[in-house]
Structures are given as structure tokens and as C-alpha cells.
Amino acid sequence: MARAATPATARLLRAALLFLLLVATGRRAAGAPVVTELRCRCLQTLQGIHFKNIQSVKVTPPGPHCGQTEVVATLKTVQEVCLNPEAPMVKKIINKMLNKDSSS
Template identity: 40%
Template structure:
């Protein structure tokens, strides 16, 4: 009987190792965050933050989540022309900002 329990335990462990386990962290999400997306243009003074969530195993689409000054968070349609321009602007601004910073010394 002990041999049977040990055998079941070993096969269970092998099954988990072979199939893999998803990473465990607070940021790991197994599904898309955006169930509905907005295509309407949001005035720039209403935008407080923009978060880009790249596509991955959790979601086949890139997600653009806007934080509004009202505290509300909405998902923007990444296929809308104005959202594409906004994303390009943010990415170019980040790239320019990173390019202007002096390189960090590595120890």
C-alpha cells in the first residue's frame, strides 16, 4: 500500500514538472484585463496615466489601459487610429528619455 501511495506521488510530481506550472506572482494574470474597449477619443487633460500590457499567454491582444483624472480606469481600443498615435507618442517619449540618460555603471 505504501508503494502505491509513493508511486502516485511520484507520477503526480512528474506530471506537474512535465506540464509546468504557471508563474506565481501578483502581476500574473490568466486572462485579458480588458473585456470591453473604448474607441471614443479621450481628451488629453482627462488622461492621468496609460498602461500598456503586451500580448502574451494571458491574452492574445495588446491592452491599453487609461487611468483618468476621475480615478476611473478604462480600456482603449488598440486598433483605433488615435490610440495607435498615443501609444507611438508614449513609446517614442520613453525611448528618448532612456536614450538621454547616462548609462548605469555595472559592478
């Protein structure tokens, strides 16, 4: 027959659970990077943009936050736009940016 937990036992169980949560959270914070957004950032994408308007490009591979590759270009006007990673023009832009970074 199951018996009810005493108040002392219940407090001990709560304390143990809290301790385990703190340890698990601390380990995650010290290890792998924490994802700040748990959704895709690019809901709409452009097929391309003129290379001279781009300041930088960030490519984010698929992960727990989003199942698709995301390409975010920061323009010289500081505006950010999402680009379609499958578009031929975007592939050229990425290659050009990679070659520009490696030649510096």
C-alpha cells in the same frame, strides 16, 4: 499479467508525484512571471479619450492570457478605461506617452 499495486507502492508513487509537482511549481514561480488573469481584461474599448485626462497608459501584448493587444489608460480620476489599440487617436496617445517618458 498485471498485478495490483501494494499500499506501500501506491504511497511511494503519490509521494513522488507530489514531489514532482512541488519542484515544477517552484521552478515556475522563480522563473517567468505568473499571469494572474487568464482572460482578456478589455471586453469593451473606447476609440479615444482626451490626452489631458490620462495619467498613465499600459500596453499589454497578446499572450497566453489574451490573444489581443490591450491598452489600459489610468485616468487622473484613478479610473481605468480600455482603449482600442487600432484606433488612430489611441496610437497617437501611445506615441505621445512614449515620447513623454523618454524625454524625462
